[in-house]
Amino acid sequence: MTDRDIDTLRLAAIINSSDDAIVSKDLNGIVTSWNTAAETMFGYTADEIVGKSIRTIIPQDRQGEEDEVLRRIRLGQSVNHFETVRQRKDGSLVPISLSVSPIRDRTGKVIGISKIARDITDRKRAEAQTERAYEQMQMASRLKDEFLATLSHELRTPLNAVLGYARMLRSGAVSLDRVPQALEVIERNATSLTQIVEDVLDVSRIVSGKVRLDVQTVDLPTVLSHSVETVKHAADAKQIKLHCVIDPVGPVSGDPDRLQQVIWNLLSNAVKFTPKGGRIQVRLERVHSHVEVVVSDTGSGITPDFLPYIFERFRQAEGGTTRRHGGLGLGLAIARHIVEMHGGTIHAASDGEGSGSTFRVKLPLLIVHAQQHPEPHRVHPRSVRAGEPIPILALRGVSVLVVDDDVDALLMLREILESAGAVVQTVGSAPQALEKLAIERPDVLVSDLGMPGMDGFELIDRIRQSPDQVVRDIPAAALTAYARSEDRSK
Ligand code: ADP
Numbered sequence: 001m002t003d004r005d006i007d008t009l010r011l012a013a014i015i016n017s018s019d020d021a022i023v024s025k026d027l028n029g030i031v032t033s034w035n036t037a038a039e040t041m042f043g044y045t046a047d048e049i050v051g052k053s054i055r056t057i058i059p060q061d062r063q064g065e066e067d068e069v070l071r072r073i074r075l076g077q078s079v080n081h082f083e084t085v086r087q088r089k090d091g092s093l094v095p096i097s098l099s100v101s102p103i104r105d106r107t108g109k110v111i112g113i114s115k116i117a118r119d120i121t122d123r124k125r126a127e128a129q130t131e132r133a134y135e136q137m138q139m140a141s142r143l144k145d146e147f148l149a150t151l152s153h154e155l156r157t158p159l160n161a162v163l164g165y166a167r168m169l170r171s172g173a174v175s176l177d178r179v180p181q182a183l184e185v186i187e188r189n190a191t192s193l194t195q196i197v198e199d200v201l202d203v204s205r206i207v208s209g210k211v212r213l214d215v216q217t218v219d220l221p222t223v224l225s226h227s228v229e230t231v232k233h234a235a236d237a238k239q240i241k242l243h244c245v246i247d248p249v250g251p252v253s254g255d256p257d258r259l260q261q262v263i264w265n266l267l268s269n270a271v272k273f274t275p276k277g278g279r280i281q282v283r284l285e286r287v288h289s290h291v292e293v294v295v296s297d298t299g300s301g302i303t304p305d306f307l308p309y310i311f312e313r314f315r316q317a318e319g320g321t322t323r324r325h326g327g328l329g330l331g332l333a334i335a336r337h338i339v340e341m342h343g344g345t346i347h348a349a350s351d352g353e354g355s356g357s358t359f360r361v362k363l364p365l366l367i368v369h370a371q372q373h374p375e376p377h378r379v380h381p382r383s384v385r386a387g388e389p390i391p392i393l394a395l396r397g398v399s400v401l402v403v404d405d406d407v408d409a410l411l412m413l414r415e416i417l418e419s420a421g422a423v424v425q426t427v428g429s430a431p432q433a434l435e436k437l438a439i440e441r442p443d444v445l446v447s448d449l450g451m452p453g454m455d456g457f458e459l460i461d462r463i464r465q466s467p468d469q470v471v472r473d474i475p476a477a478a479l480t481a482y483a484r485s486e487d488r489s490k
Contacts, residue, residue, distance in 0.1 A: 043089030274299030396421035
């Protein structure tokens with residue numbers, strides 16, 4: 001074997017061990033060599049393709065590319081990292097990055113063409129994934145922007161009513177006989193503000209995985225009737241017929257307030273999206289080992305393109321300033337989360353615009369085991385109806401020390417506690433409370449948590465470390481606007 005033969009073999013070995021397809025062809029595009037990677041990449045063996053045109057692997061709509069490549073090579077130019085697509089023997093397409101250069105003889109004359117093709121399927125897939133992720137991120141960010149606009153709008157309406165009436169009352173613009181109505185408006189609007197804040201907090205609890213269920217035995221017919229009761233007024237106002245079919249089903253275990261929240265949400269959506277004179281049906285039945293709550297309406301229905309997104313937060317079929325219905329687009333996302341926490345499913349169906357909608361909640365008959373330390377009972381803001389007297393236990397003769405840095409809050413607490421018969425003392429800070437405790441022994445302490453200087457947590461710590469046994473044992477209750485669950489447990 002000559003040195004030249006050995007060089008040729010070495011070169012062939014290198015070419016055949018490459019992951020890139022390395023191919024040569026003549027100036028008419030006829031394949032003259034075809035390495036192992038080319039066999040794998042395009043599915044043709046060297047025997048099958050050598051002697052045939054390279055156009056065999058070029059898809060119909062890209063044949064023009066070969067003309068351009070040949071033209072440039074004849075001019076002595078190369079083509080580098082050209083991204084294109086080729087067709088395998090089985091007809092499938094493979095994305096490649098192509099470099100083509102002229103092969104010259106000793107005199108520099110172009111006598112052939114070499115092509116190196118790299119399979120870029122993985123890179124293209126990664127690029128597509130990145131693009132999808134970017135689009136999703138942009139969508140999420142757009143939805144959040146829209147949500148903020150919706151939120152401020154939804155907050156402003158009840159706030160204006162509360163502020164407006166409060167100012168009117170103060171300036172004497174409301175005649176005495178109209179005061180109860182004015183107060184009712186204030187209460188109703190403040191309740192809907194509470195509802196908005198609750199929903200936003202719920203979503204943030206869901207995002208941070210902090211929703212807890214206060215699990216107990218639940219009688220669903222009762223939960224259902226309560227929910228129906230809370231929307232009845234709104235349905236009557238729109239002359240919507242509310243029809244209930246409640247089968248006796250066995251008890252389920254779950255969080256009654258949360259389940260009521262779910263059903264209330266479905267019902268209030270049904271009322272909201274059903275025009276005057278429509279019908280809503282609520283059905284509770286047992287199907288095999290689970291119970292089903294079905295809320296169906298004859299309302300606006302849901303278009304097929306919106307249906308898949310209906311349980312995503314911030315999603316609303318109508319957006320912008322022209323929308324006819326209020327709402328934050330959070331209710332169904334919260335509902336789904338709660339139902340899934342109960343081991344159930346929630347499903348929406350509609351035959352399209354104008355054809356009404358049906359929401360179906362399935363709950364297993366026996367769900368989760370009760371928590372050892374259930375959270376305090378959470379009263380859904382809408383479950384306390386405006387105008388109902390809030391039951392207060394008689395506190396006759398009980399002495400209470402109230403600590404809060406907010407003068408209005410102090411005033412309100414004094415009002416409430418005294419109306420229940422308590423003897424109330426108020427102070428505006430934690431140090432003042434400690435001073436008071438050095439000389440007096442109230443039966444109970446009620447303290448705000450967030451206060452400048454020394455907060456409520458530190459105040460309680462100090463009291464619990466007091467050298468005086470009586471002070472140490474004073475029962476204390478915290479009062480706070482910090483509604484996060486970690487504050488609650490603290
Ligand atoms: P909100 O009612 O505050 O907008 P939801 O999460 O409860 O938020 O509902 C999201 C969206 O789903 C609504 O804005 C509405 O477009 C659609 N939707 C919900 N319930 C119904 C229904 N019963 N009929 C028609 N559309 C509905």
